[in-house]
Amino acid sequence: MISSPKNPRLKDIRRLKRCKGERALLEGPHLVGEALRAGIVVEEVLATAEFGASALGTELLSRLASPPTMIEGRLLNSLTDADSPRGLIAVARLPRGGVESLPAPHTGLWIYADALQDPGNLGALARVAEAVGVDGLALSPGTVHPNHPRALRASAGSLLRLPVARNVEASALDDHLSPAHPRWACLATRGGTDLYSADLRPPLILAVGAEGPGLDAGLLERAELKISIPLAPPVESLNATVAVAVALFEIVRHKG
Amino acid sequence: MISSPKNPRLKDIRRLKRCKGERALLEGPHLVGEALRAGIVVEEVLATAEFGASALGTELLSRLASPPTMIEGRLLNSLTDADSPRGLIAVARLPRGGVESLPAPHTGLWIYADALQDPGNLGALARVAEAVGVDGLALSPGTVHPNHPRALRASAGSLLRLPVARNVEASALDDHLSPAHPRWACLATRGGTDLYSADLRPPLILAVGAEGPGLDAGLLERAELKISIPLAPPVESLNATVAVAVALFEIVRHKG
Numbered sequence: 001m002i003s004s005p006k007n008p009r010l011k012d013i014r015r016l017k018r019c020k021g022e023r024a025l026l027e028g029p030h031l032v033g034e035a036l037r038a039g040i041v042v043e044e045v046l047a048t049a050e051f052g053a054s055a056l057g058t059e060l061l062s063r064l065a066s067p068p069t070m071i072e073g074r075l076l077n078s079l080t081d082a083d084s085p086r087g088l089i090a091v092a093r094l095p096r097g098g099v100e101s102l103p104a105p106h107t108g109l110w111i112y113a114d115a116l117q118d119p120g121n122l123g124a125l126a127r128v129a130e131a132v133g134v135d136g137l138a139l140s141p142g143t144v145h146p147n148h149p150r151a152l153r154a155s156a157g158s159l160l161r162l163p164v165a166r167n168v169e170a171s172a173l174d175d176h177l178s179p180a181h182p183r184w185a186c187l188a189t190r191g192g193t194d195l196y197s198a199d200l201r202p203p204l205i206l207a208v209g210a211e212g213p214g215l216d217a218g219l220l221e222r223a224e225l226k227i228s229i230p231l232a233p234p235v236e237s238l239n240a241t242v243a244v245a246v247a248l249f250e251i252v253r254h255k256g
Numbered sequence: 257m258i259s260s261p262k263n264p265r266l267k268d269i270r271r272l273k274r275c276k277g278e279r280a281l282l283e284g285p286h287l288v289g290e291a292l293r294a295g296i297v298v299e300e301v302l303a304t305a306e307f308g309a310s311a312l313g314t315e316l317l318s319r320l321a322s323p324p325t326m327i328e329g330r331l332l333n334s335l336t337d338a339d340s341p342r343g344l345i346a347v348a349r350l351p352r353g354g355v356e357s358l359p360a361p362h363t364g365l366w367i368y369a370d371a372l373q374d375p376g377n378l379g380a381l382a383r384v385a386e387a388v389g390v391d392g393l394a395l396s397p398g399t400v401h402p403n404h405p406r407a408l409r410a411s412a413g414s415l416l417r418l419p420v421a422r423n424v425e426a427s428a429l430d431d432h433l434s435p436a437h438p439r440w441a442c443l444a445t446r447g448g449t450d451l452y453s454a455d456l457r458p459p460l461i462l463a464v465g466a467e468g469p470g471l472d473a474g475l476l477e478r479a480e481l482k483i484s485i486p487l488a489p490p491v492e493s494l495n496a497t498v499a500v501a502v503a504l505f506e507i508v509r510h511k512g
Contacts, residue, residue: 124495133488158491196509229505232389234293235414239380242501245494249485249502253452 002046002071005078009069013046013079013091017149024147026090027082029056034157036063041093048073051087060088082153094147094160099168102136105180108203109133109251111244112173112184114140114219115210122146123154124241125208126162130155132252136163138173138205170219173205185225186215187247189237192228199225200251208244258302258327261334265325269302269335269347273405280403282346283338285312290413292319297349304329307343316344338409350403350416355424358392361436364459365389365507367500368429368440370396370475371466378402379410380497381464382418386411388508392419394429394461426475429461441481442471443503445493448484455481456507464500 002009016025023043026032029051035042045068051057052070061068073087080089102110111129116122122144129137137146144151146164155162170184182203192198207223209215220226229238229246238246258265272281279299282288285307291298301324307313308326317324329343336345358366367385372378378400385393393402400407402420411418426440438459448454463479465471476482485494485502494502 124498127491127495128498131487131491131494156493156495161490231387234417235383235387237412238387238501239383239412239497241495242380242384242498245498246501246505249506 002069002075005075010075010079013089016091017079017081020145020147022093022095022147024092024094024152025080025149026092027080027085027149027153029060029086029088031152031157031160032088032090033060035090035092035160036060038157038160040160043091043093044069045088045090046071046076046079048076048087054087057087081149096146096164096166099138099165099172099176101163101165102138102176103163105177105203106135107133108135108180108182109248110135110173110177110182110205111137112140112168112170112205112207112219113137113143114170114207114216115142116208117144118211119144119148119151120154121211121241122148123151123156123159125244126151126155126158126164128241128245128248130158130162132248134162134248136165138165138168141167141169170207170222174222177203177205183225184219184223185227185251186220186223187243188226188228190228192226195227195229195247195250198227200227202251204251206244206247206251208240211240258325258331261331266331266335269345272347273335273337276401276403278349278351278403280348280350280408281336281405282348283336283341283405283409285316285342285344287408287413287416288344288346289316291346291348291416292316294413294416296416299347299349300325301344301346302327302332302335304332304343310343313343337405352402352420352422355394355421355428355432357419357421358394358432359419361433361459362391363389364391364436364438365504366392366394366429366433366438366461368394368396368424368426368461368463368475369399370426370463370472371398372464373400374467375400375404375407376410377467377497378404379407379412379415381500382407382411382414382420384497384501384504386414386418388504390418390504392421394421394424397423397425426463426478430478433459433461439481440475440479441483441507442476442479443499444482444484446484448482451483451485451503451506454483456483458507460507462500462503462507464496467496
């Protein structure tokens with residue numbers, strides 16, 4: 001039972017709040033449950049007595065290979081930036097490879113995240129990407145780490161399952177996927193081909209730009225297909241995740 | 257120039273952070289500019305000297321009917337919960353009526369937000385709603401106030417322009433819109449009609465439920481059309497705003 005804020009194990013876990021490595025902090029029963037279901041290596045689980053005594057807790061903790069470390073609720077809350085980790089966190093190993101770690105093409109649809117800064121946006125992007133069945137998510141150098149606790153949480157588990165490659169230059173992704181001959185596509189606030197009349201057939205790599213500055217000029221040039229979502233005036237743009245989601249669902253319809 | 261945190265005008269503005277009335281706090285140049293463009297009555301504008309001296313500031317402040325109140329940056333930041341209000345806030349009057357304030361049908365598409373709690377979600381919903389050209393947004397009793405600063409911000413201006421009715425019971429919306437004979441629709445995580453084979457032709461009222469508990473049982477019963485978005489397993493659900501956006505864009509395609 002950990003009940004002192006000076007316990008040395010806490011120092012180690014506190015560092016994971018700003019995760020930059022393969023050891024990741026999973027906050028809350030949903031994410032920990034998803035990790036166990038996905039067969040991810042969970043190093044350590046910390047639970048409150050209250051969670052352990054709940055129906056969900058009894059079921060979930062019974063699936064662990066080794067017993068959890070019990071911890072006071074107040075201390076557990078101090079380890080996370082979740083509003084409420086609901087009595088359970090875990091430390092898991094989530095190694096992320098480079099472009100070579102992406103699997104062989106199946107749906108022929110990939111996402112390239114260019115310099116995304118907000119972990120919540122990356123998580124939401126991964127959730128939609130998995131929902132439409134992309135083959136993988138490639139992250140540019142400078143994109144936030146996919147093991148950031150907030151990214152993992154916002155992904156609702158998708159970042160635990162989806163093939164994610166880090167530190168990928170656009171040209172390297174192109175080389176790696178060249179046998180599949182994908183076209184590059186991107187979203188343009190205006191001036192692109194209308195989403196509903198564009199030829200959206202995969203294989204496609206959809207490039208998604210940073211929140212503020214938008215897509216890098218080199219990527220814009222690379223994109224053979226610039227898509228605009230028709231918007232009722234005076235609306236000029238959508239939230240980035242919403243725009244990507246609307247485009248992805250439309251692309252998937254053209255797969256068959 | 258306001259430079260003391262004890263200035264009595266600040267107390268009044270601080271109250272607007274948790275806005276529950278028709279006086280609303282607009283944070284940042286984008287939102288204030290949108291309000292001026294939309295012809296909204298702006299009671300008071302507070303700006304930092306730095307913002308006033310910038311190119312954007314000179315242009316924007318020149319459009320005001322009366323001169324802004326200058327304020328120290330540190331104090332201005334303390335008045336908002338925006339990460340960065342960027343040197344400008346304003347107090348505006350945004351009266352919100354009941355169901356009778358909704359305009360006559362045009363596109364025949366309405367959204368009914370049932371007990372939404374998160375102001376950011378309400379704002380994002382309004383942004384998508386305006387982007388697809390809905391006729392109006394009706395909020396159930398218990399839904400967060402549309403004048404909440406965070407809702408206004410997340411809406412990127414849409415909550416300044418879109419017809420929004422508050423305190424609307426589903427039955428009252430039905431009565432009010434009965435000449436248009438709209439059907440009620442809702443999203444179901446599973447078991448609904450596939451989004452791409454459903455008859456989505458307006459007139460439609462799309463009911464959107466609360467973040468946690470989902471849609472109220474009475475609304476589920478009222479909904480003639482239950483829509484499910486096809487998701488690649490093992491994904492079980494989308495973020496609520498993303499799901500609504502994907503459904504709305506599909507509905508709009510069936511308008512013509």
